[in-house]
Every structure is written in structure tokens, then in C-alpha cells.
Amino acid sequence: MSFQIKSSGDSYDVIIVGSGAGGGMASKILSEAGLSVAIVEAGGDFDPAKEADRTQLRPPWESPRRGAGTQIRPFGDFDAAIGGWEIEGEPYTRKDGSEFDWFRSRMVGGRTNHWGRISLRFGPNDFKRASIDGLGDDWPIGYDDVKPYYDKVDKLIGVYGSKEGIYNEPDGFFLPPPKPRLHELYLKKGATSASIPMIPSRLSILTRPINKDRGVCFFCRQCNRACQVYADFSAGTCLVHPAMKQGKVDLFTHSMVRKVTTDDSGKATGVSFVNVKDMKEYKLQSSVVVLGASACETSRIMLNSKSKTHPNGIGNSSGVLGHFLHDSTGASRSGIIPDMMGRERYNEDGTGGMHMYTPWWLDNKKLDFARGYHIEYGGGMGQPGYGAGGNMESMRKYITDEFGKPSPNGGYGQGLKKDIRQIYGSTVGMSGRGESVPRFDNYCEIDPAVVDKFGIPVLRFNYKWTDQEINQAKHMQDTFEEILTGSGAQLLGTKPGADSLYGLAAPGRIIHEVGTARMGNDPKTSVLNSNSQAHDCKNLFVVDAGSFVSQADKNPTWTILALSWRTSDFIVSELKKKNI
Amino acid sequence: MNRRENLKLLFTGTFSTGLILTGCSPEEQASPENALLSGGTIGGRTDEEIQRDKELFSETFFTDTERKKLSTLVDIIMPKDDESPAASEIGVVDFMEFMMKDQPGNQTRMRGGLMWLDYEADEKFGKAFNELSESEVMGIVDEVAWPDTAKPDYEGGVRWFNALRNLTCSGYFSTEAGWKYMGYVGNTPNAWDGVPQEVMDKHGFQLEKKYLPVYLKPEDRGRVAEWDADGNLT
Numbered sequence: 043m044s045f046q047i048k049s050s051g052d053s054y055d056v057i058i059v060g061s062g063a064g065g066g067m068a069s070k071i072l073s074e075a076g077l078s079v080a081i082v083e084a085g086g087d088f089d090p091a092k093e094a095d096r097t098q099l100r101p102p103w104e105s106p107r108r109g110a111g112t113q114i115r116p117f118g119d120f121d122a123a124i125g126g127w128e129i130e131g132e133p134y135t136r137k138d139g140s141e142f143d144w145f146r147s148r149m150v151g152g153r154t155n156h157w158g159r160i161s162l163r164f165g166p167n168d169f170k171r172a173s174i175d176g177l178g179d180d181w182p183i184g185y186d187d188v189k190p191y192y193d194k195v196d197k198l199i200g201v202y203g204s205k206e207g208i209y210n211e212p213d214g215f216f217l218p219p220p221k222p223r224l225h226e227l228y229l230k231k232g233a234t235s236a237s238i239p240m241i242p243s244r245l246s247i248l249t250r251p252i253n254k255d256r257g258v259c260f261f262c263r264q265c266n267r268a269c270q271v272y273a274d275f276s277a278g279t280c281l282v283h284p285a286m287k288q289g290k291v292d293l294f295t296h297s298m299v300r301k302v303t304t305d306d307s308g309k310a311t312g313v314s315f316v317n318v319k320d321m322k323e324y325k326l327q328s329s330v331v332v333l334g335a336s337a338c339e340t341s342r343i344m345l346n347s348k349s350k351t352h353p354n355g356i357g358n359s360s361g362v363l364g365h366f367l368h369d370s371t372g373a374s375r376s377g378i379i380p381d382m383m384g385r386e387r388y389n390e391d392g393t394g395g396m397h398m399y400t401p402w403w404l405d406n407k408k409l410d411f412a413r414g415y416h417i418e419y420g421g422g423m424g425q426p427g428y429g430a431g432g433n434m435e436s437m438r439k440y441i442t443d444e445f446g447k448p449s450p451n452g453g454y455g456q457g458l459k460k461d462i463r464q465i466y467g468s469t470v471g472m473s474g475r476g477e478s479v480p481r482f483d484n485y486c487e488i489d490p491a492v493v494d495k496f497g498i499p500v501l502r503f504n505y506k507w508t509d510q511e512i513n514q515a516k517h518m519q520d521t522f523e524e525i526l527t528g529s530g531a532q533l534l535g536t537k538p539g540a541d542s543l544y545g546l547a548a549p550g551r552i553i554h555e556v557g558t559a560r561m562g563n564d565p566k567t568s569v570l571n572s573n574s575q576a577h578d579c580k581n582l583f584v585v586d587a588g589s590f591v592s593q594a595d596k597n598p599t600w601t602i603l604a605l606s607w608r609t610s611d612f613i614v615s616e617l618k619k620k621n622i
Numbered sequence: 623m624n625r626r627e628n629l630k631l632l633f634t635g636t637f638s639t640g641l642i643l644t645g646c647s648p649e650e651q652a653s654p655e656n657a658l659l660s661g662g663t664i665g666g667r668t669d670e671e672i673q674r675d676k677e678l679f680s681e682t683f684f685t686d687t688e689r690k691k692l693s694t695l696v697d698i699i700m701p702k703d704d705e706s707p708a709a710s711e712i713g714v715v716d717f718m719e720f721m722m723k724d725q726p727g728n729q730t731r732m733r734g735g736l737m738w739l740d741y742e743a744d745e746k747f748g749k750a751f752n753e754l755s756e757s758e759v760m761g762i763v764d765e766v767a768w769p770d771t772a773k774p775d776y777e778g779g780v781r782w783f784n785a786l787r788n789l790t791c792s793g794y795f796s797t798e799a800g801w802k803y804m805g806y807v808g809n810t811p812n813a814w815d816g817v818p819q820e821v822m823d824k825h826g827f828q829l830e831k832k833y834l835p836v837y838l839k840p841e842d843r844g845r846v847a848e849w850d851a852d853g854n855l856t
Contacts, residue, residue, distance in 0.1 A: 086668075097665040101798070101809060105663040106675065106720045108796035114671065119663050130670075197849070204836050205853065215853045218838035221816030227827045242833065249838045250847045258843050260811035386821050387805035392814045426804050431791030435769045435784040452769045452784065454699040459706070459803070462791065466804055 054080040054292070056613070057313055057328040059299050059343065062152025063602040064585035065334030066277030066285075067195075071610035072332075073289025077617070080326055081282065082294045082315055084335075085124060085148030088155065088278055090268035097122060097267040102427035110428035116145075118428075122268035122276075123147040123156035131495035135502040141548035142486075142503035144338060144555075150295065151268075151278030152336065153553065158395045159265050159274050160418070160597040161201040161246040163192045163604075165210030168594035171477075175412045177510075178480045181591040182563045182572035185212065191604035199275045199603070200252045202393075203244035211401045217249045219397065220261075223390055225421035225470050226398045228379050232529030233400060238521065240419075243399040246275035246600075255284065263424065265394025274394060297324070300498050301347040302331050302582065308351030310582045316496040330581045330613055330622060334606065337588040338367070338486050341558035342501050344569075345488050357569050357576035363559055365485040367505065368478045368593055370554040371415065372547035373515045373538070375522035376471035377531030378440050383468045390423045390467070402595045411513040414595040415476030417521070423467035431462040440532055441465055470531060474518035477595040479510045480557050484549070505549040515544035554598050559588035574609040581622045585609050658716040683722040683729065688736050689715055690752050698763055699790045706803040709794050717793035728785070735782030742779075813840040 055077035058065045065081060073079045089095055097120040102108040105119040113128060115121045125147040134144055147153045166185040172178050189212070196215035203216040219242035222230065226240075233240040247265060248258050256279075257271025265274040272279040285291045299315045303325065312327035333340040341364045345355035355363055395418075402414030434452060441449045441461045449461050489502035519537055526533055538545030549555075562568025565577035574589045576582040585606035587598045594601075616622045662675030684692065696709035696718075709715075722729050739751040739762065747758050754762075766772060766779035767787075794800050816837070822828065829837070848856050 088666075090666075095666045099809060099811075100665055101801075102796035103798065104659060104665070106659050106679070106717070107663070107724050108717065108792060110721070110724070110792075112671075112724070114668070120665070122666070124668060193853075196853075200847075202838075204833065213853060215849045216855075217847055218836060218842065218855070219833075220814050221829060221837045224817045224821065224825065224827075227817070227822075227825070242836070250842055250845060252847050254846075261814040262809065262811065381825065386818070386824070387807055388818055388821070389808045389810065389812050389814075390817075391808035391812075423806065423808070425809055426795040426801060426806050428792050428796060429788075430795035430800070430804075432788045434787060434791070435780075439770075450768055450770060452767055452780075452787065454763065454767050454787065455701055456703050458787075459700055459703070462795070463804055466806075 052080070053312075053327040054078045055328060055617070056080070056330045056332055057082060057326055058332045058334055058585075059313060060152060060333070060335035060339070060586065061150045061282050061293070062147075062277050062334060062336065062586070063154050063599050064587070064606040065332070066151065066154070066281035067603050067606035068332050068334060068585045068610045069291055070281045070285040071607055072613065073285045073291045075614040076290075077614070078290040079285070080292045080294060080328065082297045082299055082313060082326070083150055084296070084298045084318070085150065086295050087293065088122070088124075088149045088151060088268070089283065090122065090270050090279065091272065095268075096270055098264050098270050099262055102425070108428040117156060117266060120264075120267050121156060122266060123153060124149045132500075133492060133494060134500050135489045135492055137502050137504050140503050140505045142505045143548055143550035144501075144503070145550070145553045146336070146339070149278075150282055150293070151276045154275065154277040154599065155268050156266060157553070157597070157599060158418070159245040159247055160395065160399070161244050161275070161600045162401075162416075162596035163212045163214060164188070164594045164596055164601050165212055167210045168592070168596070171413070171592050175406065177412050179562065179567075179591055182561055188601070188604050188608065191607045192600065194607060195600060195603045197252070199246055199280055200248045200256075201244055201246045201600075202242070202249045204242040206241055208401060216244070217252075219243065220249060220393055222397045223392055223422050224385070225379070225382060225467075226396070226419060228382065228529045228531075229419050229421075229470060229472070229525060230398060232525040232527065232531070235528035236521070236524040238400055238525060239403050240398050240400050243396050245393060245395050247393045247395075248273045249393075256280070259393055261389075261391055261393060263391035263394050294326070298496050298498070299335065299343055300496065301343060302333075302356050304347070304349045304351065304356065304579070306351070308349065308579060310356070310579055316498070318496070321496070330583065330617070332583045332585055332613070333588070334585040336586050337556050337558045337590075338501055340584055340586055340588045341486060342488070344559065346499055352578065357559065357578050357582060359578050360566055360569060362482075362567060363569050364487050365482050366480040366557040366560050367484050367486055367503075367555060368480045368557050369549045370552040370593060370595075371476035371478050371507075371511045371514055372473060372552040373518045373545040374471060374473040375519060375526065375537075375545070376469060376534045377526040377529070378437065378465070378469045378534055379529060379531045380440065380442075380468070381530055383441065384464045385467055387423070391425075392422070396420065409517065411510050411517065412479055413477035413510065413514065415474040415514060415518060416595050417525075418473045418475060419470070420472070421467075421470035426466070434458060434462065437465065437534065469534070470526070470529070472522055472525065474515070474521070475552060475554075475595065475597070476511070476514050476518070477593060479508065480560075480592050481508070486558060503550075507543065507546060507549065512543050512546060515546035519544050554587075554593055556587035556590035556593040556598055559584050560591050561589045562591065573612040574605060575612070583609055583613060658713040658720060678720060678723045681723055682719075684715075684719050687752060688733070689719075691736050691739055692718060694752075694759060695763070695786060696790045696793075698759070699787055700794045707799050709790055712794065712797045712799050714790055714793035718789055721789060731782060731785060735779070735786065738779060738782070813843060815840050
């Protein structure tokens with residue numbers, strides 16, 4: 043992993059903090075405009091095409107833990123994302139029984155090295171939720187403002203999908219989607235019987251090439267391990283490294299930003315950061331500062347950037363900074379499809395994720411919760427690794443012999459071995475990912491009593507779900523049972539009830555946290571204007587999901603990319619006009 | 623074929639479904655077929671990870687007596703048969719040794735269960751577990767191996783054996799021999815063109831007609847995508 047350090051006093055047109063979706067896109071667009079750019083990244087460099095960084099196409103026996111998760115790779119020993127839910131020496135805290143969990147990646151590309159590549163545009167309704175249901179606030183911009191950028195992102199990065207003409211699921215410039223897998227056809231049967239749509243998924247994976255620099259998908263189902271031919275999107279492979287090749291871009295790795303520095307007038311002058319290798323403090327200067335450290339990390343930096351002109355943290359005269367934090371909701375259920383037991387073997391890996399999904403299909407006016415959810419599906423003959431052949435103490439009873447007699451749960455021996463082979467590839471699962479209602483009372487703030495190993499004050503989370511999200515999770519569970527039953531599946535486990543909030547995941551677990559520096563027209567109730575420029579500091583911008591007014595029933599990444607491009611264009615234009 | 627040539631092919635998308643690559647890079651050749659990898663995880667490791675794996679390998683958790691008990695038990699759970707080896711032959715006990723150190727939260731339960739075997743062996747047969755005959759061993763295993771019919775007194779033992787069974791299966795099916803038995807044929811570059819027709823027929827499925835022109839055609843995988851103004855591929 044590379045490491046470079048510049049002496050203090052270096053000056054750039056733009057400093058970008060963070061190299062994920064938001065920071066990566068900004069680095070590409072701003073450097074292409076001829077600006078000199080410094081990217082300041084807390085983790086190390088990463089390039090999956092380098093043999094030293096490759097985890098793709100490794101069998102589980104190349105890991106002594108056979109691919110089991112670890113603290114720094116909770117999604118598995120071969121997962122590309124380095125960081126995790128708890129990072130040594132970088133704590134965060136929770137208040138009043140809050141359950142918020144915070145997933146961080148410390149590396150070039152950030153969390154785009156982990157995500158499921160689900161690349162959904164927000165629809166026209168998603169920018170105007172308050173007008174529809176009276177809850178929360180509308181965005182100061184609409185779909186038409188973002189559409190040209192979604193189009194450009196589709197073409198620059200690539201996403202497969204199908205044109206469906208669904209109003210709030212806008213179509214884009216799609217690559218051909220892969221055909222469904224067998225379990226997806228079974229689930230589709232169940233969805234259809236429940237009158238629920240299930241359409242080709244929309245993932246940023248190249249089923250056809252879009253340029254000469256990136257390869258095409260060879261169907262190993264391991265996007266989460268990062269692709270050695272760059273056939274899936276991650277910010278490092280598709281944005282940061284190309285920007286460094288072509289433009290005036292310096293990458294500062296292992297550099298943890300403490301604060302945005304300002305002059306007496308309150309204007310941003312650069313950043314102060316700790317080099318995590320030598321544990322010394324450094325400063326960089328720039329005309330413009332762009333924060334793309336992730337919604338929560340960005341608000342942490344801003345809250346910690348106190349000065350005479352910004353006594354509550356930079357950009358926080360409204361007192362809204364850190365508030366309106368919200369994550370997607372999540373709940374899951376699984377089943378086992380007897381008709382798929384003992385099925386024919388063939389290479390079913392496919393792309394790194396589902397080939398079909400369900401967009402939100404109902405009208406919330408007729409329901410007891412305000413916002414929708416989409417459904418993601420799992421199953422198939424996945425790679426046997428850590429966890430393979432598990433849960434036979436409760437699942438073996440679903441296997442019947444030729445006379446219809448069920449196997450006993452548990453057991454041992456050749457019979458157990460055969461039953462595990464029989465059941466392999468017949469289990470399916472589904473997860474709802476829903477929109478929550480943003481609330482002022484859900485927020486992160488600086489914990490006055492705790493600092494990290496760099497001496498930087500840490501975040502403290504305050505977050506509670508409301509009946510909106512709980513009722514939505516209840517609806518998900520009913521839907522899951524309907525789809526599974528219609529697929530011919532037997533339901534696994536018991537249906538999560540009110541005591542477990544219907545299986546509703548703790549806030550933060552879905553890793554879609556947004557809204558901590560939201561945009562708006564009124565500086566009294568928002569941190570940023572509609573161009574993601576701080577109301578209180580004209581040369582400070584936010585390009586991560588901090589700017590979101592509301593997180594739709596979609597994944598946020600495609601919108602982060604589109605808005606970062608839009609903000610980058612605005613920065614270039616404002617610099618030209620000498621407005622900043 | 624060397625890795626560079628592999629990569630070149632992967633980049634140009636010239637794979638057809640029939641062309642399957644075989645791994646032949648040096649580390650793959652050197653990878654152990656049946657033993658636990660002894661040098662830590664391969665690929666993309668941070669300094670901290672390399673250090674941690676090294677430390678875990680330098681420590682010893684199970685005693686010889688415990689390893690002997692485990693060897694007996696894992697081979698009862700996953701025995702040798704015509705198609706596949708016994709668990710002890712493919713390093714499952716070594717895998718458990720590593721996992722105990724990697725996930726120390728499971729140590730007490732595992733050690734407690736192995737201790738209990740001696741108590742139970744003494745109660746039933748007046749001997750230590752490792753001295754029992756095959757049928758005596760099965761007399762104890764059968765008390766804890768069947769969760770739905772086990773006597774309530776053995777509830778703790780059942781839970782321990784469930785964990786032991788799960789860990790044994792993890793260690794077993796995550797090997798080359800386990801993949802072969804399971805019939806897993808993925809983890810290799812290919813061109814997905816849907817479920818094979820005979821499987822579609824057998825399960826009674828047809829692709830939706832309206833998507834037939836939309837789905838990826840493998841022969842297009844080398845062609846750079848271009849669209850008209852309405853987002854239609856040209």
C-alpha cells in the first residue's frame with residue numbers, strides 16, 4: 043500500500059476528503075477541469091488488479107478461517123473492504139439506549155469496495171416526499187435537476203438493467219441484464235402469485251464493455267472482493283485511479299482529517315490531518331474544500347471544525363448539522379424450496395448479486411406506514427465456505443426420502459453428509475430495504491468525553507426507530523411469507539413479531555446512513571444549499587450522502603455519484619466566475 | 623496459461639461458456655489440497671492481519687487429549703465413504719484449532735463440551751472418553767446428536783454438539799474434497815447464459831418473452847456498449 047506525505051504549506055485548488063463514491067467522483071470531474079486536487083484518505087491505497095491486493099477467485103482453503111468474517115472484514119476474510127463495525131483506536135459511542143452501528147472502510151474507494159452494486163436512481167417522488175405525505179421535507183431540487191447527471195453516471199460507470207417505464211423507478215442507459223438463476227425463477231413465481239413485480243436488477247457491473255480501460259464481468263459472483271479487471275464499480279478503480287493518471291491529482295493516504303481550517307473571515311483555507319503512520323500533524327491549503335468522508339464522518343469533521351466565526355462547527359449556524367441522520371430499514375426472511383433439493387449441478391455463480399429484484403409497488407396512502415421498500419433476493423449454489431452445511435440441527439427435517447419420510451434434525455454420518463448435499467442450493471432468502479422518515483431527534487454529535495487515538499473527538503449516536511419503520515417491517519414480513527409460500531418454499535425459522543420489531547435491523551446496519559448535513563433553501567433549517575455548498579462557508583462543499591434530505595427506498599450510491607458530479611460542475615463554474 | 627494471459631482474456635471478454643480456465647498460478651499450485659493453510663490468508667492482507675494470523679498460528683489451544691476426542695467426533699460426523707474422505711483426513715481438527723483462537727468467544731463452550739465427555743464416559747462406563755470402545759462412544763454421541771428427541775437432561779450437550787457439527791461441516795465443505803462431494807463447479811471465469819435448458823424444462827420454467835431481446839447475449843460481451851438518446855442499446 044502506497045504512502046506519501048507532503049510538507050505542510052502545499053497548496054491546491056481543491057482538497058477532497060475521502061475517496062469513496064462522492065470524493066472519487068469529485069476528484070475525476072474537478073481534475074478533468076484542469077484543477078489541482080489533493081485527495082486526503084484515512085486508509086491505504088488499494089488496486090484489485092495488483093496480485094498483492096487480489097482476493098477474487100480465491101477458494102476458502104486459501105484462508106485458515108475458510109473465509110469467515112473478522113473484526114476488520116466482518117463480511118468475510120476475502121471481502122475487499124478493510125475497516126468494519128468497530129475499528130481499533132477509533133471508537134464511537136451511543137446515548138440513551140441507541141443501537142446505531144457504524145460501518146467504516148479505511149482505504150481508497152472507501153465503502154464502494156464492499157457494497158452490492160445495486161445502482162438505483164431516485165425517482166421524481168423521492169425528492170418530494172413531504173409534498174406527498176406531509177412528513178419531513180422536500181429536497182430543494184427535483185428529479186429533473188439530477189437526471190442529466192444520472193444519465194452521465196450510467197454511461198461513465200455502467201449499470202445493467204431493463205427499461206420498465208415505472209414512474210418512480212426511472213430507466214437509464216442500461217447494459218444488458220443477465221438471465222435469472224433458477225431460484226430467482228421460483229421466487230418470481232411466488233411474487234407473481236402475490237401480484238408483486240420482480241424485474242431484472244440494476245447493478246453497476248459491466249455485462250458489456252463501456253470503454254477500453256475496464257474489462258467485462260466473467261461471472262464469479264464475487265464483486266464484494268473487488269474485481270481484478272474492474273468489471274464492477276468501485277470508486278478507486280473507476281474514478282480515483284483514472285483521475286490520478288490523467289490529471290493533477292495527489293493522493294494522501296493514511297491521513298486522518300482532524301478539521302477544516304479557516305481564516306478570520308470564516309473562509310475555509312484547507313485541512314489539518316494526522317498522518318496515521320508517523321502520528322504527526324500536517325496541514326494542506328486549498329481554495330476549495332470538498333468533504334466526501336461519508337455522511338457521519340463528514341459531519342464529525344465539520345462539528346470538530348470550530349473557530350471564532352464558526353463556534354458550533356463549520357457550516358452549523360443552523361444547529362442542524364448531524365441531525366436528520368437516517369439509515370434504510372432492513373428486515374429479512376428465508377425459506378427452503380423442496381423442488382430445488384438435489385438439483386442438477388452447473389456453474390450458477392452469475393454476477394455479484396441478485397439478477398432480479400422487486401421495486402416498491404404499493405401506494406402508501408392505503409397503508410399504515412408512509413414510505414416504501416424494495417426487496418433483494420438471495421439463494422443459489424453459492425461457493426461452499428465457512429458456514430457451509432450448517433444449521434442441520436433445525437433444517438434437516440425439511441429433507442425427505444423417496445417415501446416422503448423426513449430426515450431427523452441433527453445427527454451425523456454418511457446420511458447427514460448426503461442430506462447436506464441434497465439441501466445445497468435449495469434455500470432462498472429475501473431482504474427488504476426501506477425508506478425511513480428523517481427526524482431531527484435522530485442525530486450524531488460530538489461526544490464531549492471521548493477522543494480517538496489521534497486525539498480527535500468522536501461521534502455519539504442518538505437514534506430511535508418510530509412506528510413508521512416498525513409498521514413497514516411488519517408489512518415486509520407479511521410480504522416475505524406470501525412470496526415464499528407462493529414459490530413453493532417452506533418457511534425457515536419463526537416469523538419475527540412485535541417483540542423483535544418484526545426483525546427490523548438496528549439503525550446503521552444497512553449502511554445507507556444519510557442526511558447529517560442536509561441541503562435546503564433555508565439556512566436556518568439546512569446546512570447546505572441546493573448545490574451542496576455550505577450556507578455559512580462558500581468554499582466548503584459536501585459530496586457524500588450527508589447532503590440528502592431523504593433517503594429513498596433505493597440504495598444511495600447512484601445519487602451520491604450524480605450529486606457529486608453536479609456539485610463538481612458547480613464548483614468549476616463558481617471558480618471561473620471568481621465567486622469562490 | 624499464465625496469469626497475465628488470463629487477465630488479458632478476462633479484459634477482452636473473449637470467454638465462451640465452454641472455455642473454462644484452470645488455475646495455474648504459483649500460489650495455487652502450492653496451495654495445500656487437504657491441510658489447513660499454514661501461513662495465514664493469501665491476498666490483500668494488511669500488516670495487522672498478517673501479524674494476527676501469525677500470532678494465532680504460534681499459539682496452541684487444544685491439548686493432545688482434546689484433539690484425540692475431536693478426531694473421533696469429526697469422523698463420526700463426517701466419515702469416509704466411497705465418494706469422500708473422513709473429516710480428520712482433510713484437516714478439520716486443525717481448522718477447529720485455528721477457529722478457537724480466531725473466535726475466542728467459542729472457547730469455553732467447546733472446552734466445556736469436551737470436558738463433559740469424560741464426565742459422561744465415567745458415569746456410563748467408568749472410563750475416560752478416549753478409552754471407550756466404538757459402541758460406547760456412540761452411546762454418548764447418540765444422547766446429544768438428535769436435538770428433537772434428546773432427553774431434557776442433555777440439553778446443554780445437544781447445544782454443544784450442534785456447534786461441533788456446524789464447525790465440522792464448515793471445515794469439511796470448505797475444502798477441495800468438500801467442493802467435489804458437493805458438486806460445486808463455480809469460482810471460475812465463464813459466461814453466464816441462464817439456467818441450462820434441460821434444467822429449465824425439468825423445473826417447468828420459461829423465460830419471459832418480453833425479456834428475451836433484453837438479456838445479455840454472450841457473443842456481445844466483447845462489443846463496447848453504445849446507446850441512442852433514449853437509452854436504447856444500438
